[in-house]
Amino acid sequence: MDVGGTSVRAGVVDEQGALLDTTRVGTPSDEGALEDAISGVVEELRNRHDVAAAGLAVAGFVGTDRRTVMFAPHLAWRAAPVAERIAKRVGLPVTLxxxxxxxxxxxxxxGAARGAKVAALVAVGTGIGAGLLLDGEIYRGAHGVAPELGHLTVVRGGRPCPCGKYGCWERYCSGTALAATAIELLAKHPGRSTVLAREAAGDPGSVTGRRVAGAARDGDPIAQLAMTELSRWLGEGLALVADVFDPEVMVVAGGVSESSPLFLDEAREHYAAAITGSRHRPLARIRTAQLGDDAAIVGAATLAREAAAR
Structure with a gap:
């Protein structure tokens, strides 16, 4: 299961990583109702398949024991023994x-990082989520919350971030950032007659990252400038990640990656220019994710299967 702030998506996954069946329900705001919803999707899929274990992928801080959700900004759990609770409800071993x-x-x-010993995933969506593999194993840090790459400071004193800091990478490289950049550019270039300008004048909230990407594909000059800025900041951030971890491959995932033809090649160029010693070291391969929105479900199922087999 992929338990997010909007929906609980569940799927049955085989040993080859193939998604055999899926279902989805909305995410309740109440803690008990959320666990009811999770139990419900498990039972629905168990009625159609022989299920051996359950895995939950959660948008939040998971304890080092991988049994507890310490904090999830868009979910009801706070220091909650989620794995134990769900296991009791569904009668299956549960991995978090x-x-x-x-x-x-x-x-x-x-998928895109198959076989790499050191790999990083950067999920560019509303913000930036990230994952890291060292020697083929997930790196979680001392307290289970690593790596928060989206909150690396790239602009000192820059745009405010909901995390409380200023100038975080995700404030310049995300769907939210893309919209903010477009609005700033519209104010800076008021003489340009664009579709985005007309939309922003009527309703500034209509200028979303998805809308900016669509306008860029249609040739809107302000939207294309905003995409150029996104590509620059993606490349700069990936260079920071590579300087610290030296990965073989970096995977760009998340909703913004659907528009990768508009920015990824240019981001690769910025990355190659910004990385320390770029002319004297191998560069990581930068690829888009192959599993799309299903990746968290497939990963949670794989971890659950391996835990149950031990």
Whole structure:
């Protein structure tokens, strides 16, 4: 299961990482109702398949024991023994993992990072989620919350971030950032007659990252400038990640990656220019995710299967 702030998506996954069946329900705001919803999707799929174990990929901080959700900004759990509670409800062994970690594992086993010993995944969506594999194993840090790459400071004193800091990478490289950049550019270039300008004048909230990407594909000059900025910041951030971890491959995932033809080649160029010693070292391969929105489900199922087999 991929348990997010909007929906609980569940799937049955075989040993080859193939998704055999799926279902989805909305995410309740109440803790008990959320666990009811999770139990419900498990039972629905068990009625159609022989299920051996359950894995939950959660958008939040997971304890080092991978049994507890310490904090999830868009979910009701706070220091909650989620794995134990769900296991009691469904009568199956339950494994818990951060959603980006689960997606990273899935791309390593079955997708864009297959076989790499050191790999990083950067999920560019509303913000930035990230996962890291060192020697083929998920790296979670001392307290289970690593790596928060989206909150690396790239602009000192820059845009405010909901995390409380300023200038975080995700404030310049995300769907939210893409919209913010477009609005700034519209103010800076008021003489340009664009579709985005007309939309922003009528309703600034209509300028979303998805809308900016669509306008860029249609040739809107302001939207294309915003995509150029996104590519620059993606490359700069990936260079920071590579300077620290030296991965073989970096996978760009998340909703923004669907528009990768608009920015990824240019981001690769920025990355190659910004990385330390770029002319004297191998560069990581930068690839888009192959498993898309299913990656966290596939990764959670894979972890659950392996835990149950031990």
């Amino acid at each position: 993992e951060h959603d980006a970690n689960a997606a990273t594992l899935a791309e390593h086993r079955f």
